[in-house]
Amino acid sequence: MSELSKKRIRKFKSIKRGYYSLILLTLLYLLSFGLEFLANNKAILVRYEGQWYFPTFAYFPANTFGGVNSAEPDYRELQQRFEQEAAGNMVILPLIPYSPTESLLDLPGSPPHPPSWEHPLGTDDRGRDVFVRLLYGFRISLSFGLQVTFFSLLLGVFIGALQGYYGGRFDLTVQRMIEIWATVPQLYLVIIISSIFEPSYLWLLLILIVFGWMGMTFYIRAEMYREKSKEYVQAARALGASDMAIIFKHILPNSLVPVITLAPFTLVGNIFALTALDFLGFGLPAPTPSWGELMGQGMGNIYSYWLSLSPISALFLTLLLVTFIGEAVREAFDPKSLNSLIYE
Known part of the structure; x- marks a missing residue:
């Protein structure tokens, strides 16, 4: 130089x-x-019955973790279920557990939802997290x-x-x-x-x-x-x-x-x-x-x-x-x- x-x-x-x-x-x-490890509705890590899974990199059906179908599980619900069962299984979610293409249909009212603690910039007209x-x-x-x-x-x-x-x-x-x-x-x-x-x-x-x-x-x-x-x-x-x-x-x-x-x-x-x-x-x-x-x-x-x-x-x-x-x-x-x- x-x-x-x-x-x-x-x-x-x-x-x-x-x-x-x-x-x-x-x-x-x-x-x-x-970002997939910061803001995503897929878990970073799942421990189930002594086995380790990385859903961010691969697809796992719900029956892999004790579900009843072959669709991809809702990892937020899976985390709550594991916590209630207290059987040593765990789910580690990203800091923001929402996907940019995921419509949050369980929120009260109709989208777009105003900013809240859970969604600091609200949601768009399809219920997706704006942030x-x-x-x-x-x-x-x-x-x-x-x-x-x-x-x-x-x-x-x-x-x-x-x-x-x-x-x-x-x-x-x-x-x-x-x-x-x-x-x-x-x-x-x-x-x-x-x-x-x-x-x-x-x-x-x-x-x-x-x-x-x-x-x-x-x-x-x-x-x-x-x-x-x-x-x-x-x-x-x-x-x-x-x-x-x-x-x-x-x-x-x-x-x-x-x-x-x-x-x-x-x-x-x-x-x-x-x-x-x-x-x-x-x-x-x-x-x-x-x-x-x-x-x-x-x-x-x-x-x-x-x-x-x-x-x-x-x-x-x-x-x-x-x-x-x-x-x-x-x-x-x-x-x-x-x-x-x-x-x-």
């Missing part, structure tokens, strides 16, 4: 709001992959945004690098194709595809990727035009380096500042895009936990304030953290501070 890169990292760490936002968001995202759905929605939204951002930037960098390096007729042809493709209405295409096929995670991922790469090509193209005329590129050509080696080994590492600084803001846009599609009904299929779907429920149940307030707050805080990270990265890579970083 170069000395300049080390100084940029130190500068990023000195911007506390961005540095701590990165730590917090990374920690929350990593913890979200263990649990928010937690799973965070993992889905951030994973989706990261994947779209990564593949969009990868495609945009590749095409932009080829445009800028080869230039001429090739650059002009690709640029006209990009301009034509950019005129295709993305929302209408999503609506058409959703009317023909059932929308899925993969479909939405592909659609946003094929429309999300074009903006990055402009930045990388300009950087390539600027860098390819420099002496180290001429030296690489004189030494017999191939075009691909010159582009991706020599020029591209010196042209990635726009990618690094724009990536967090691209992530914000992709998370918001998924939420908007879910809100409009063209997003992830039911019963996938989704912030946009909860907002849509809030519009249909205007007096159930928790259905709107909860996902809006979660989306706001997530996008705020990502924006703080983006601002800190942009400031750390600001060309105006380059001289001060070098001579610091």
Whole structure:
């Protein structure tokens, strides 16, 4: 790692709001992959007649634990039964013993239920715990945004690098194709595809990727035009380096500042895009936990304030953290501070 890169990292760490936002968001995202052990209606561990079972990883019918049928047992009821029998059997449930897709039909009244001690953010119009759905929605939204951002930037960098390096007729042809493709209405295409096929995670991922790469090509193209005329590129050509080696080994590492600084803001846009599609009904299929779907429920149940307030707050805080990270990265890579970083 170069000395300049080390100084940029130190500068990023000195911007506390961005540095701590990165730590917090990374920690929350990593913890979200263990949600099945935190919020789930399946037991983490069952001990029955001296045998140990792990229902989180495998399906066990009710008759495995002394039930009368082959359906999956209600582990909350099974825990109560074992406690009453006091026969040495036990069930260890997650901290929040509810699934994001489970309708709680035993609650008094009709859904959506208001917040309570047992369900701090209430339930939605199908009786599902809102807090649990928010937690799973965070993992889905951030994973989706990261994947779209990564593949969009990868495609945009590749095409932009080829445009800028080869230039001429090739650059002009690709640029006209990009301009034509950019005129295709993305929302209408999503609506058409959703009317023909059932929308899925993969479909939405592909659609946003094929429309999300074009903006990055402009930045990388300009950087390539600027860098390819420099002496180290001429030296690489004189030494017999191939075009691909010159582009991706020599020029591209010196042209990635726009990618690094724009990536967090691209992530914000992709998370918001998924939420908007879910809100409009063209997003992830039911019963996938989704912030946009909860907002849509809030519009249909205007007096159930928790259905709107909860996902809006979660989306706001997530996008705020990502924006703080983006601002800190942009400031750390600001060309105006380059001289001060070098001579610091």
